[in-house]
Amino acid sequence: MSPIAYTGTIIAVAVILFVSNRVPVVVVAMLTALSLWATGVLTLPQALGGFGDPAVIFIASLFVVSTGLEVTGVTAWAGQLLITWAGEKSRTRLLLLTMSLVSVLTALISVNGAVAALLPVVVVIAVRLKRHSSQLLMPLVFSAHAGSMLALTGTPVNVLVSDAGSDVGVGAFGFFEFALVGIPLLAGTMAIIVLFGQRLLPERNGATMPADFSRHAKTLVEQYGLASGVYQMRVRASSPYIGMAPDAVDLTDHAGLQLVAIQDGDTAGPLRRTVIAEGDHLLARGDADAAAALAAKMHLAFREDTKLGQGEETLFNQRSGLAEVVIPPRSGLIGQRVFPGMVTDSGDLIILAVQRAGAEIASASATKDSGGILLQAGDTMLLQGTWKALDVRLDDPDVLVVSSPEMVRRQAVPMGPGAKQAVAILIAMVLLLATGVVPPAVAGLLAAGAIILSGIMSVEQSYRAISWTTVILVGAMMPLSTAMVETGAAKLMAEHLVRIVGDAGPLALLAGLFVLTAIMGQLISNTATALIVIPIGVAAAASMGISPRPVLMSTAVAAAGAFLTPIATPTNLMVMGPGGYMFSDYWKLGLPLLIWFFLVAVFIVPLIWRF
Numbered sequence: 179m180s181p182i183a184y185t186g187t188i189i190a191v192a193v194i195l196f197v198s199n200r201v202p203v204v205v206v207a208m209l210t211a212l213s214l215w216a217t218g219v220l221t222l223p224q225a226l227g228g229f230g231d232p233a234v235i236f237i238a239s240l241f242v243v244s245t246g247l248e249v250t251g252v253t254a255w256a257g258q259l260l261i262t263w264a265g266e267k268s269r270t271r272l273l274l275l276t277m278s279l280v281s282v283l284t285a286l287i288s289v290n291g292a293v294a295a296l297l298p299v300v301v302v303i304a305v306r307l308k309r310h311s312s313q314l315l316m317p318l319v320f321s322a323h324a325g326s327m328l329a330l331t332g333t334p335v336n337v338l339v340s341d342a343g344s345d346v347g348v349g350a351f352g353f354f355e356f357a358l359v360g361i362p363l364l365a366g367t368m369a370i371i372v373l374f375g376q377r378l379l380p381e382r383n384g385a386t387m388p389a390d391f392s393r394h395a396k397t398l399v400e401q402y403g404l405a406s407g408v409y410q411m412r413v414r415a416s417s418p419y420i421g422m423a424p425d426a427v428d429l430t431d432h433a434g435l436q437l438v439a440i441q442d443g444d445t446a447g448p449l450r451r452t453v454i455a456e457g458d459h460l461l462a463r464g465d466a467d468a469a470a471a472l473a474a475k476m477h478l479a480f481r482e483d484t485k486l487g488q489g490e491e492t493l494f495n496q497r498s499g500l501a502e503v504v505i506p507p508r509s510g511l512i513g514q515r516v517f518p519g520m521v522t523d524s525g526d527l528i529i530l531a532v533q534r535a536g537a538e539i540a541s542a543s544a545t546k547d548s549g550g551i552l553l554q555a556g557d558t559m560l561l562q563g564t565w566k567a568l569d570v571r572l573d574d575p576d577v578l579v580v581s582s583p584e585m586v587r588r589q590a591v592p593m594g595p596g597a598k599q600a601v602a603i604l605i606a607m608v609l610l611l612a613t614g615v616v617p618p619a620v621a622g623l624l625a626a627g628a629i630i631l632s633g634i635m636s637v638e639q640s641y642r643a644i645s646w647t648t649v650i651l652v653g654a655m656m657p658l659s660t661a662m663v664e665t666g667a668a669k670l671m672a673e674h675l676v677r678i679v680g681d682a683g684p685l686a687l688l689a690g691l692f693v694l695t696a697i698m699g700q701l702i703s704n705t706a707t708a709l710i711v712i713p714i715g716v717a718a719a720a721s722m723g724i725s726p727r728p729v730l731m732s733t734a735v736a737a738a739g740a741f742l743t744p745i746a747t748p749t750n751l752m753v754m755g756p757g758g759y760m761f762s763d764y765w766k767l768g769l770p771l772l773i774w775f776f777l778v779a780v781f782i783v784p785l786i787w788r789f
Contacts, residue, residue, distance in 0.1 A: 228656030239622030281325025741768025
C-alpha cells in the first residue's frame with residue numbers, strides 16, 4: 179500500500195472507532211499516532227511530536243487558569259450576579275443574561291470550563307424560579323459554542339487554525355480577531371433561542387441534578403444549633419488579653435458564655451502562637467448580653483461586616499469555612515475523646531460540635547472538664563478552619579467528608595481567597611495574547627505558573643485541573659495532519675473537492691468544507707475533525723489560488739457548530755442528565771443554529787477575510 183492509502187485507511191478506522199464510542203478516545207488517538215509510525219508514514223519523532231507542540235502546551239495551561247478562576251470563587255460571583263440581575267418573571271431577560279455571561283466566560287476560559295462553572299447555577303435558578311431545566315441548559319451550552327468564537331482562548335480549534343495560518347505564511351489570527359465573526363454568530367444564536375427555543379425545546383427536569391451548595395452554611399449551622407449566639411470578637415490594642423497565653427483565657431466569670439476557640443488574626447485558623455496579639459479573634463458561643471459585657475470589659479470589637487451573633491456569617495466566609503464529617507466503622511478515631519472548641523492534632527481545625535444519631539450530645543458531658551465525648555462509629559462532627567486547612571486535612575481515611583469543601587467553596591463563596599490575584603492573572607494573560615508580545619504558549623505557561631506561585635492552586639491540583647483526555651487527543655491527532663500533508667493525501671482530497679466544486683468558485687469550496695466539518699463534528703470530537711479538515715482546506719485554497727485565511731476561519735465556525743447530537747462535545751453530554759434530554763432533542767434546536775452558522779461561514783466570513 180502507498181503512504182496515501184495507509185493514511186486514508188487510518189483516518190477511516192479512527193473515525194469509525196470515534197463514532198462507535200466503544201474504545202476510549204485517548205486510546206483511539208494514541209493508536210492513530212502509533213499506526214502512522216508502524217506503517218512507515220511518519221518517523222517516531224514525527225508521530226509523537228504533537229505532544230511537544232506549542233498549541234498543546236497552551237491548551238493545557240488554559241485548563242489551569244480556568245480552574246484557578248473557579249476555585250477562587252470568581253465564577254461563583256458571576257453566577258450570583260446572574261441570579262440578582264435575572265429576576266423571577268422575564269424568560270427573555272433570564273436567557274439573554276445567561277447566554278451573555280456564558281459566552282464571555284467561554285471566550286476567556288473555554289467551553290468546558292464555562293459550562294461546568296455555570297451548570298449548577300442555572301439548575302438552581304430553574305429550581306428557584308420553578309422553570310424546567312430543559313428550557314435553560316441547552317441554550318446555555320449552544321450559546322457557549324457561539325461564544326467560543328469571540329476570542330482565541332474560546333476553544334482548542336481556534337488555537338489550531340491560528341497556528342495553521344502562521345505555518346502557511348499568512349499570519350496567525352489575533353486574540354480578538356475571532357470576535358469579528360463571533361459577534362454575529364452569538365447574536366444570531368441568541369435571537370433564534372429567544373424566539374423559537376420555547377417551542378423547540380422539551381419541558382422536562384433531569385433525574386440527576388447537581389447539588390446546590392449556595393445555602394450550605396445556613397443548613398449546617400442550623401443543624402448543629404449554631405445559627406445564632408456565635409460571636410467573633412477582635413482583640414484591640416488596649417485589651418488585657420494581649421500577651422496572655424491562650425490557655426489562660428477564662429470565661430467562667432461570664433455566665434452563659436462559652437469560649438469556642440482563639441483564632442489567628444492573620445490566617446483565621448486556630449492560634450498557634452504562645453501569646454495573644456492585637457488582631458486575633460475570640461470565638462465564643464452563648465448569650466448576647468454576656469458577649470457584649472465581655473467585649474466592653476476586655477476591650478474587644480465585634481466584626482462590623484456581620485450581624486451580631488449570626489453564626490452563618492461568622493463561621494463561613496471568604497477566609498474560613500465549615501465541613502461536616504462522619505466517623506466510619508473501623509476508624510482510628512473511634513474511642514478517642516473530643517469536645518466542642520477542641521483543636522485537632524494538626525493544629526488548624528476546630529471541632530465546633532458533635533452529634534450522635536442526628537442530635538447534639540448534652541452540653542454537660544461535652545466539655546473538656548467532664549472528659550469530653552467518646553467517639554463512636556456514626557458520630558458526626560462539625561469542623562471549622564481555613565479553606566486550605568479543610569482541603570488538606572480532610573483527606574483522611576479516618577473520616578468521611580459529607581460535602582467536599584472545595585465544591586462548597588466554588589459555589590458558596592464568591593470572590594474568595596485569591597480571587598483578585600486570579601482575575602489579575604487572567605487580565606495579564608489576555609493582554610499578552612491580545613498584544614502578541616509573546617507566543618500564546620508562553621502567555622499560557624506564565625499565567626498557569628502565576629496561579630501556582632500565588633498559592634491559588636498547588637502543583638497537584640494543577641495536574642488534576644487539566645483535561646488530559648483533551649490534551650492527549652490533540653497531541654496524538656496532530657501527526658495525522660502532518661501525515662496528510664507529507665504524503666500528499668490532503669492535496670489529493672483537496673483536488674477532488676475542487677474538481678467537485680468546479681467553476682462554482684471559492685464560496686462553494688467554503689460550503690463543501692463546512693458540510694464536511696459539520697457532519698464529522700457531530701460524530702467525533704470537533705478538535706479531531708479540525709485536525710483532519712484543516713490541511714485539506716489549506717491545500718484546496720492553494721489549488722484555487724486563494725488565501726487560506728477565510729478557509730481556516732470558516733472551518734473554525736463549522737467546528738463550533740456541534741449542535742445536532744449529545745456526543746458532539748463533552749458539554750452537550752454534560753447537560754443531558756440535568757436537562758432530562760433525549761438524543762432526538764438536540765437536532766430540533768440545533769438544526770436552525772447550524773443553518774445560521776453555515777450562512778455566517780460561507781457568506782459573512784469572506785466579507786471580513788478576503789479571498
